[in-house]
Amino acid sequence: MLAAACHPSTTENPPMLIDELRRKLDPTAVITDPHRLAPYMQERRGLYPGKGQVVVRPANVRDITQAIEICHRHGASIVPQAGNTGTVGGGSPRSATEVVLSVERLEAIREIDPDDGTITVESGCTLASIQRAAYSAGRLFPLSLPSQEQCRVGGNLATNAGGLNVLRYGTTRELTLGIEVVLADGRIWSNLTGLRKDNSAYDLKDLFIGSEGTLGVITAAKLRLFPLPRCRRVTLLSLPSVDAALPLLRQLQAESGDAVVAAELISSTAMAMGQLLEGTPANPLAEADWYLLLELASPDPRADLDTCLSSILEPAMNDGSVSDAAISSSESSAERLWLLRTAIPDGQKHAGASIKHDISVRPGELSKFLPKALAAITEYDKDIRPCVFGHVGDGNLHFNLTQPAQGSADDFLARRAEINRIVHDIVAKHHGSIAAEHGVGQLRLSELSRCADPLSLELMGRIKDALDPNGIFNRGKKIPWTRFAQ
Numbered sequence: 001m002l003a004a005a006c007h008p009s010t011t012e013n014p015p016m017l018i019d020e021l022r023r024k025l026d027p028t029a030v031i032t033d034p035h036r037l038a039p040y041m042q043e044r045r046g047l048y049p050g051k052g053q054v055v056v057r058p059a060n061v062r063d064i065t066q067a068i069e070i071c072h073r074h075g076a077s078i079v080p081q082a083g084n085t086g087t088v089g090g091g092s093p094r095s096a097t098e099v100v101l102s103v104e105r106l107e108a109i110r111e112i113d114p115d116d117g118t119i120t121v122e123s124g125c126t127l128a129s130i131q132r133a134a135y136s137a138g139r140l141f142p143l144s145l146p147s148q149e150q151c152r153v154g155g156n157l158a159t160n161a162g163g164l165n166v167l168r169y170g171t172t173r174e175l176t177l178g179i180e181v182v183l184a185d186g187r188i189w190s191n192l193t194g195l196r197k198d199n200s201a202y203d204l205k206d207l208f209i210g211s212e213g214t215l216g217v218i219t220a221a222k223l224r225l226f227p228l229p230r231c232r233r234v235t236l237l238s239l240p241s242v243d244a245a246l247p248l249l250r251q252l253q254a255e256s257g258d259a260v261v262a263a264e265l266i267s268s269t270a271m272a273m274g275q276l277l278e279g280t281p282a283n284p285l286a287e288a289d290w291y292l293l294l295e296l297a298s299p300d301p302r303a304d305l306d307t308c309l310s311s312i313l314e315p316a317m318n319d320g321s322v323s324d325a326a327i328s329s330s331e332s333s334a335e336r337l338w339l340l341r342t343a344i345p346d347g348q349k350h351a352g353a354s355i356k357h358d359i360s361v362r363p364g365e366l367s368k369f370l371p372k373a374l375a376a377i378t379e380y381d382k383d384i385r386p387c388v389f390g391h392v393g394d395g396n397l398h399f400n401l402t403q404p405a406q407g408s409a410d411d412f413l414a415r416r417a418e419i420n421r422i423v424h425d426i427v428a429k430h431h432g433s434i435a436a437e438h439g440v441g442q443l444r445l446s447e448l449s450r451c452a453d454p455l456s457l458e459l460m461g462r463i464k465d466a467l468d469p470n471g472i473f474n475r476g477k478k479i480p481w482t483r484f485a486q
């Protein structure tokens, strides 16, 4: 356990810190060579290039506790990092005295218990490797993100990642039975019993899930597994109006026995921007204002998803609420339909700079929020191209705005604060969230201070002070209200 009186300063000597890290951990655990540091410092959107000069990659939980103890003694604060796919600057060191602590070497699957429906994994496992391990044991781990080959479960837990299947299975929080965390004082808090019911304490794991590395370093988790789907259909629909999306989704959920796993809304501009990415299949439908991509899946091999789909889509096409439809007939055609959606974030880059908003409102509010937000942007600058897509069943949209086709990226990005304000004020009027699934990190910190409930921020500051009194972890991120915010 660390000495509580030791307050970090920013004036300690990095060579002494690095020497001690090298001596106490194995030699491959410490990176200082600029070429090898680069991937840990490159933040996905290029908004917050990391300024750190040291990355430490402990090989096990004991070495993580050692690394925390050493950094603490030398006055270095710590930036936890997993797969570095986060989009809000949460994993980027803000100064040269911050040490990146990567969990990437903690890659063990500690246990799979298919009967109990659980898998216990270390936090450096990639999301895709957990999905594959579950599949080999005849089970499904349903968390699914387009970044799943690179992101690691420590990062998924720290951001409470959402993704494509939240509608049916919930966010990372709802898929987690317990976690193991190294605290700021070097002790390990473990809650990996796998109990489904336990009201003997506050649910402490929920403090760490979604805390974006500000309260401790997550080293392992016990996650829930589900029966594998035995049949699956993906369908792409074109809709003349966004108002048609939610009633159609609700009807399908009711009549399929809750078999709808994913429901993604795609605007015509977003669909067109996805097409800019090389290798994206052509859109099989005639052009429309909005598209709805749905996946239905069932563990029951006798489930008749085709009949269910046609019983709802035929009347909808007759009454004009759906203009056109494509339904997968094989696994590969299902994947091709999904590519139309997953290509959008990378395709959008080919259209120029973007200002992105990761917002949520109650699903029923979406059809009121969207026209207002789109009209406000058009009034502000009619040449901005809204590229809207996302998880309509959860009320979470990526309300992304791409720069005018003519004009400079820098001029557009310089308007970020005022554009954020326009969008977030409308979100607030609809009682929504300005950080629905990607987190707050550095990107949304100032807007959070403006939009969030002051009492929630005060309580978060108090929790931070209680668990990390010396402000070791991820300073200046996630929580505006703390003495270590700057």
Ligand SMILES: Cc1cc2nc3c(=O)[nH]c(=O)nc-3n(C[C@H](O)[C@H](O)[C@H](O)COP(=O)(O)OP(=O)(O)OC[C@H]3O[C@@H](n4cnc5c(N)ncnc54)[C@H](O)[C@@H]3O)c2cc1C
Residues within 6 Å of the ligand: 044, 079, 080, 081, 082, 083, 084, 085, 086, 087, 089, 090, 091, 103, 123, 144, 145, 146, 147, 150, 151, 152, 153, 154, 155, 156, 157, 158, 159, 160, 161, 162, 163, 164, 212, 213, 214, 216, 217, 218, 219, 345, 437, 438, 441, 474
């Ligand atoms: C193409 C693409 C698509 C994406 N789609 C989605 C999506 O649909 N839904 C979604 O939710 N996100 C999405 N993301 C964002 C990102 O992939 C997720 O936020 C993911 O959960 C981050 O995991 P990571 O391992 O990359 O974490 P990192 O980027 O390494 O870290 C993210 C945050 O968690 C903290 N952290 C990391 N590891 C730990 C740890 N062990 N203990 C404590 N704190 C830690 C970091 O300090 C940082 O604040 C997408 C990203 C990309 C690039």
